[in-house]
Amino acid sequence: MKKKIDMGFLFPGITLVILVITFSRALFGIPALGRFLNPFIGAVQCEKANPPAVTINMGNKNETAVYFDNRKVSHIFARTEEDLYAAQGYTVASDRLWQMDFISYFAGGRLAEIYGSTAPGGTSILNLDREQRRKGIPEAAKKSLVLMEKDPMTKKALDNYTRGVNQYIHSLNYKSLPFEYKLLDYMPEDWTNLKSVLILKYMADQLSGYEEDVYQTQLKLALDKKDFNTLYPEYTSYTAALPSVTTVIKTDSLPLCNYINYSFLNASPVIKGNAYNPKLGSNAWAISGQKTKSGRPILCNDPHLSLSLPSIWYELQLSADTMNVYGVSIPGTPGVIIGFNNDIAWGVTNGATDVRDWYKLKLKDDFSAYEMDGNWVETEKRIDTILVHGGKTFYDTIYSTVHGPIVIDSTFKQNPELLNYALKWSLHDASNEFRTFLLLNRAKTYADYKNAIQYYRSPVQNFLFASRTGDIAENHQGTLYKKFPGQGKFVLDGSIKAHLYDSIIPQDRLPAMLNPVSGFVYSANNRPDVTGFPYYFNGYYAETRANGIKGMLDSVKQATVADMERMQLDNTNQFAKAALPVFLNAIRSSSGSDSLFQVLSKWNCQYNANDTLPWFFERWWIEIQQLTWDELNLYKFYGRPPDGYVFLSLVQKDSANKYFDIINTTKVETAADILQMTFNFAKKKFAERWAHSWGDFHKIGIMHPTFQPALSRTGIAAPGYSEALNAISPGWGPSWRMIVELGDRPNAYGIYNGGQSGNPVSRDYDGFVSDWLKGQYFKLNFFLTADEAKTASVSHWTIK
Amino acid sequence: MIRSVIYILVLVLLITGISLITILPWWTFTIPCFLIGIWHSHKKINGYPFSSGFLAGFIVWAGSTVFFHKYFGGNVINTLSGLLNNISPVLVILLIGAIGGLMTGLAVFTGSMLFKKEEMYKLNLAAEHTM
Known part of the structure; x- marks a missing residue:
């Protein structure tokens, strides 16, 4: 039979080829x-x-x-x-x-x-x-x-x-x-x-991005001076590290700017929610041997970062002729970021000091120049090329002034309230934070530690330290500029040279503490202790967790690792602990015999997953704030209510303050009225939800960068609260819990919310999550020699 | 019947063998399947070229997926099902099998159709209908 090509093969053949291409x-x-x-x-x-x-x-x-x-x-x-x-x-x-x-x-x-x-x-x-x-x-x-x-x-x-x-x-x-x-x-x-440096800058951005410059300016303009200082003070009587009054620099007046006036207020658009989380903070403390059972210092640290899978941390031990260090590293960067070696341990919390400032510019329409002290100065122009997969390359023109880049302009209106402002940010300065960590990894003494941290510049972080020889220390470390009072807290005038700053506060003047008589140092994103610090600075500080830590460490004696675990896992809402007695006292006369009142008066303010009272307190507190700050809610720019401690101070010291009066009632309400009304309301709502535990309400997600639910762990009922030491929250929390007791050999424990592998289909992807949630710790295997490591290993590689 | 089973078995071994050379492009296995299809028509083998190929490809892709899934740890199919709108894991395996089956079936069928062999074709057709 003679063979001829049959065109009939074309149909399945072409289909096959199309499928190969498609697939x-x-x-x-x-x-x-x-x-x-x-x-x-x-x-x-x-x-x-x-x-x-x-x-x-x-x-x-x-x-x-x-x-x-x-x-x-x-x-x-x-x-x-x-x-x-x-x-x-x-x-x-x-x-x-x-x-x-x-x-x-x-x-x-x-x-x-x-x-x-x-x-x-x-x-x-x-x-x-x-x-x-x-x-x-x-x-x-x-x-x-x-x-x-x-x-x-x-x-x-x-x-x-x-x-x-x-x-x-x-x-x-x-x-x-x-x-x-x-x-x-x-x-x-x-x-x-x-790429390694980009990752470092990514972390710096995450930790220093939050700001309220425009918002604070609006508030300052809208409220009279007394009200502004009362509602948004730099210090309250609850500030954990309250310095002696003489050293506190107050910001009573706005910087002189001809544009900060009421037309500024009226022209300002509503500010969108801030993409940054001001609560990305942390807890850290170090106790000297005089307060521990072993007589050796203990250092604890739990940085609160976005909870992600894969975790931002990768645990490892690095040993060479010059060092032997254990801890967590950030994937993509060399060295260990938080950890310990045979001689020292160190931890880090966010300094929360404001390092981003905005300058309102007077610009020519074509962005070619801006006014400075009456002269026109040329802007710098840069064209960035952005490659787009499957699309046309995008060219972005970015103008800069002496202050920094103009982030928002007519071509990019993500945050209209910052239109034509220049951003001055210490992150823009060239700095070498890697050197800090590389030196810390091999540090043996306090002097080595001090030498290492001087290279840490942006953003401002609190470093905590403990050494085998008994030293404990804390440093508010980073580039802090000399500023006039209020500079950087409010928006600045880009057309006045006097509003620029470039003089850095010397390293040896930065807030620091070494071996205090209290026997401990601590930091939880609170205001650093600035006794004797003669410079103005501002930030977005949190005092609740710091107060909790300080209270616990004050009373601790003979501390052990187990005590430290209990502290890190403490679910007490530190704000509720301070506020609840005050609130209950105000409504005792009318609700004292109420059964819920009785339960609350015995409540330890624990936010455990199976507790029901947290839901009630949260609801009550939301209602209290809404009714109290109803006056502020009238401003179209209103965003963040005054701090909880401000409210608490007012209830105690000025219970007839005008803000307690509800604007749409004829009666003049007092603090007690507000607390009573909101108690009754929340109680009614609570009755409808009594059976629901905190865990039913408090669900967290540990998200993959793609936000694919299949690669993330979502809907996890979790204990903890942002104002508790165990600050597990819907999007962030203690991303690495570490406790190190120094001694002949470090006795260390730790855990993070993920697994060593970043592979979503590996069993090591999220293997630590349930233990982390339950508050378990792993003993950290710090090996002194390779032979020790070999004996305890389950597998190994040889790199030649 | 036995011939068909052997035929499918040959295809299964061939596809598996080629696929295990993982540096080749993923679709390489379709080339020998295509050649088998030509051989199929030439050798007057009874059987449906497409369905035999489909079955062989399905067995290899679905079977290997289940094998590797179990052998490596048993997570991957669940993750894939999560990524595919939470369809059931069985459907994931069927979908994977279907892709392997479709590619193999088409390749064998295309091969079997390449040359004119009217009488033989008719014969085959008749045989397929009477099987």
Whole structure:
């Protein structure tokens, strides 16, 4: 039979080709299914665990061993720092490559390169990118990198870390790619030192982004001087570290600005909710040996950050000839950020001091120049190129003045209240925070610690320290400028040179404490103790947790690690603890015999998941604030009510204050009336919901950066509260709980809300979450030698 | 019947073997399936080229998914089901199997249709109908 081509094959053939093409590319947010669902190379292969022993060839002179313990914590034992940081880069990348790569894209304003201009949910990715660039994050990272690379120690760490990450990236093929690359259908690019710095700046941005400059200015204009100082004071009698009155610099008057007048108030648009969370804070304290059972200092730290999966922390031990340190690192950056070594332990909390200031400019219509002391000064112009996946490249023109970039202009109106303002932010200054951590990792004494933290510049952080030899210390550390009273708290005039500042407060004048007689130091984003500090500064401080810590540490004797665990896990709403007796006292005469009153009067203000009273208190407190501050609610710009402690002071000292009067009643109400009315109302609502526990109401989510529920853990009933030491909250909480008792060998415990692996289909992705929620701790395996590590390891790698 | 089973088995082994060479593009297995299709028509093998191919591809893709899922730890299908609007894990496996089946079936069928063999084709058709 003679063979001829039968055209009948064309139909199935073409169908096949079309299917191959269709399944080979991501369409409409759906990954390339042919690859993604292929069982031999696709998503299914991502679950594969690391084999028990691997040899990795990196061309090093010496062998480096990476031992994994039963929680998959890596203990890296290298000879030289070069080998150590290369191994850190490789190891972290093998667990967290996508996460660190993603954050570097986000920080660098490059997400559109992956996602296109709009995400499937409708979020404008392009605007996210533009915002990062316009507020100056990538520029600041580039500037800082130049400085960092001039420092041999930092350069060595960054170069080798990058080398390690790239070694891992180059070993990948589609089959071994991390899950998210397959899901989102792109390949990792090579790692660079700049990407590490971008991650550092991302953290700095998260910790220093909150501000109220426009809001405070509006309030200052709308309220009379006495009311403003009463409702939004710098200090209350509840301020945890209240300095002697003589040193407090008050901001009684606004800076002289010809534009801050009532037309400013009327012209200001309503301010959108702030994207930053002012509660990204932390708890930390250190107790000297005189108050501990062992006679050795104990240091505790739990930074409250956004709860994410993969966690922002990666736990590890780094050992080389020059150091042996254990703690948590931030994926994408070398060294350990919070941790301990054989001699010292250190922790960090957010300083909460305001480091971002806005200058209202007088600009020419074409942005070419701005007025300064009567002269026109040319603006600087930069055109940023934003690559857009599947779309046209976007060119963004960004103008800058001597103050900083003009973030919001007519082409980018994300926050209209800041239209044509320039942003001055200490994050823009070139700085080398890596050096702080690299030096801390090998520090042995208080002097080493002091030397290390001086390089930490932005944003202002509180560093806490304890040493084996018995020192404890606390430092409010960072770049703080000399400012006139009120400078930076309110918007500033960009057309007056006198409103600029450039003189930095010397390091040795910054608020600091070493071995206080109390036997402890603490910080929970409260105002630092500024006794003797002669400079003005402002910030967004929280005093409730600090008061709780101070109260507990005052009474503690013979403290043990178990006591410290109980403190970190304490669910007492510290505000309720102070407020409830005051509230109940005010309504005792009319509601004293009420059964709910009786229950409340015995309540310990615990916000445990199965408690029911937290719901009542929350409801009561919301109602109280609404009725009390109804006058403020009339202002279209009204955003944040005065602090709870302000209310409490008023009830106690000025119960007939005009703000207690409800504006739409004829009667003149007092504090007691407000508390009684709201008590009755909340009680009625509570009766309808009596059976509901705090856990039913207080659900938290630990979210993946893509916000995909399948990759996140959502709807978790959780104990804790933002004003409790255990500050678990719907979007943030104690992201790493650490307790270190120093001694012949550190006795350390810790846990974070995730797992070592960033792989969403690995059992190590969220393995710690339930223990974290229950308040369990893991004993941290700090090994003195590689042999110790080897004995306790369940698998290991050899890097050559 | 036995011939059909052997035929499907050959396809299963072939697809698995090729797919295990993971550096090749994901669709490489369709090429030998296409060749098998040609051989199929040439050798006057009884059986439906598309459905035999579909079955073989389905078995390999769905079967390997279940195997790797169980072998590696047992999480991935649940995550995929979460990503696919929470459809049931069984549906996820069926969907994966269907993709493998469709590709294989089409490849074999295309191969079997490549050359004119009217009489044989008729013969096959008749055979398929009487099976």
